Amino acid sequence: MTVTDIVTTTDWVRRAKDMVVPAGIFVDGEMRAAAGTRAIRTPRDGSVIGELAWAGEGDVDVAVAAARRAFDHGPWPRMHPRERGEILQAFSALVHEHRDELALLVSLEMGKPIRAAHDIELRALVRTLRYYGEIADKEHGEVTPTTDGELSLVTREPSGVVASVVSWNFPLTLAGWKFAPALAAGCAVVLKTAEQSPLSMQRVAELGAQAGLPPGVLNVLSGDGVVVGRALGLHRDVDVLTFTGSTAVGRHFLRYSADSNLKRVQLELGGKSPNIIFPDAPDLDAAADTAAWAIFFNSGEMCTAGSRLVVHRDVADQVVDRIVRTSASWAPGDPLDPTTTMGPLVDQSALDRVLGQLEEGIAAGGRVLTGGRQARPDSGGPYLEPTVVTGLGRDNLLVREELFAPVLSVLEVADEDEAVAVAGDTPYGLAAAVWTSDLGTAHRVAKRLKAGTVWVNCYEEGDLSVPFGGVKLSGFGRDKSRHALDEYTDLKTTWIAHG
Template sequence: MLDDSHEEWLRRAKALELPTAHRIDGADEPGGGATYTVRSPRDGRPLVEVADGATAEVDAAVAAARRAFDSGPWPRLAPADRGRVLLRIADLLETHRADLALTVSLEMGKPITDAYEIELRAAINTFRWYGQLADKLTDEAPHVAPDALALITREPAGVVGAVVPWNFPLTLASWKVAPALAAGCTVVLKPSESSPLSALLLGRLADEAGLPPGVLNVVTGDGPTAGRAIGLHPDVDVLAFTGSTAVGRHFLRYAADSNLKRVWLELGGKSPNIILPDAPDLDRAATTAAWGIFFNQGEMCTAPSRLLVHRSIADRVIETVVERATALRIGDPLDPATEMGALVGESHLARVQEHIAGGLDEGARLLTGGVRTLADTGGTFLEPTVFDRVEPRMRLAREEIFGPVLSVLTFDDVAEAVALANATEYGLAAGLWTSDLSTAHRVSRALKAGTVWVNCYEEGDLTVPFGGMKQSGNGRDKSAHAIEKYTELKTTWIQL
């Protein structure tokens, strides 16, 4: 449990040694000498100069991963042996949990309590779960003709390029890396240029846990350079990406322009959260709606950014949401009492503010928030923001904002609620609050979303898959289904 004081976390931050080099072939690699500055959104100050990877560094990392896959021991280990290494990675993440949580909080502004209790818990559990799963995957032997034997086997797909964003830097890296390693693949991981430090530490710990050199490589750099080089690389067999829909399109083009590598995309969202009059607990539904949009500063692809509430209960629900928004404690991410930290950086803050201004211009009513706060700290803090009188045509209702901005829309019946919920190019997640079992089943089936939460939000564990429909992407992270992204099916027909 997290029990250190604000002062103790500040002391730890001053003493923390942060990585600066790529992690390639089991060693720190400074690259060609180019660097860029990683700044902390809590105060805008530089944290460290990190190696800025370009094509040469990506080539070196992919070559190391290729050697490790083609001639190294990792794909040829017994699955149980691979699983034991993943379990050791989980143990080392646990051992270094405080420093890793501190690194995440410093580099992307997440409250230290959330970084320690939620982000690190997710990363540790992910490696532990896939470590335990590694030797429990089975092949198939379908019944065919009596004079033949058919075998369907899963083989590791090869070198995986994993490109992950800054909002959950360790969680989302773990969701890609752990199943890929369990399947026997090797990996080149490119974290966001805003949050490279925790991924570099993960690379070090993975090598310390016993991964052979080259099995997990971490290259830092920006998307247009390092990310593009991974996407176009002919020796990358699979590309797994989490990020915006616009960038996801680029990776599909890179695959088409190179070796037709498989591309798995987890993209944006504009998730609806529907509250019906028969919700089992209206106050809980409203409080959860507020928590969902303001958790992680609203920097969540699954954030319930569209609150769809029945007109008969709208005033009551909105009042509770606004009360919760105004009561949130915004402050230094290193203070364990902070409930909402800083947005990841100045450019992202400006983008969110532009959406807020656009909402006002289009006629939505601002109920609370909408302005920068704690500007004297140098940090990128924004007040929790709630709009009502939002119409489906407005950008507030259509575009992913990726910040603490809630849009409230009202409806008169279930059919209208479903139509509003599905009136988006995205299909990542949705919420529904009702006491009627039939309504729960019917509406859940009608919602075009990869995950539907009923009478809750953001619940689940590693046993269930995660991913989207429509322009929210394809493929699934989490669960045994994630293994499908990193394996090839081979049919062997033996005539007896």
């Protein structure tokens, strides 16, 4: 069932007015007050949608202490992994049952179109919880070769208290990629929401308690990064810290680890992903339409967004012209309208920043083919037109910097070698795509690209069974798949001499 089968725009607006917005932080199995409060505004129209408890350093100490007790003395890490898995699957079922409510919270807090919030964001969280619930009891240790009279066992043990700091662009998907494998492994979690999307995870934590998570196993704090994030990074009772966000903040967490207890840090950071289209792409129209989706979906607020179109000059005009025509179908609209494909940027500061970057990039030689201006200026929200810019040098900031906006930079190339050189001319290495009908070209180019994921003749495809993460300044952690469990477990060797 899709969202358009359920309600109309009017229905969603009415639900938004009637819904009870979370007001507390979730710590030690209950909602509670915090050091302060914060009025939460929606980028839909700038209005206040609720007052939320806002954590301070003292709240961090309380939450970490609750997680520490839950891990050191509680039942969760001592349960049979099958029991943990059953609770995670019950958690998944409750999230599915409340998907309308949660989708509405996501749409209101960060502007994601309600259809995408319901059909993509909530589906991802449901599947993530189900996946890790299903494999919780299927990770085994090793018996290594020894001589007679000796036995060597290698076992995986939960690492302890995990601090998770997540970004706002996919507030439930990214959170689930962190806390679900950590819980499956037997850890206790303190999760910090992003300042811009602090509501939906508070409600999810309540559902986790209803599903059977013991008190202190999943705690959710909403607060400022410079306060709560920093306190988690420096906390000596945190054993693992996992972060999704900017490279600049990722550097801070590495420093916090060095300055505290050398906690293990897992980083999934930014990207400036190249989308390479060669003349022999199986379907140039499909490649162009997908290129438009790759940059305009979620208002371009994706670390994997295909923000650099690297296109062979023989087909550049054909591809770019179709993208420009397609951009009309991505015109920004009310995120509570089920027909809207692109909502606002996350807040006014994001819009101001991107408009300034566009001005600077155009002054340095860029030419706007479409977009580049604020949209729906009377709405009260920070909407930006889908934008395509050409004529850019490789050193232009629109090519170099992660804009986190629906802005596509077009770079023409003459051959495969130039395409690989242009694609690799970035400090990031999160994702890339190649469009070609030649299997040899696909393998050769994919191998030459320095990226955590390379898509061939598609974009943003994947499954929970495959890992996600990057290289270079895109970080080094891995979310999803069995490999994510490595981030939240420690290997122990037990050597037995038995006579």
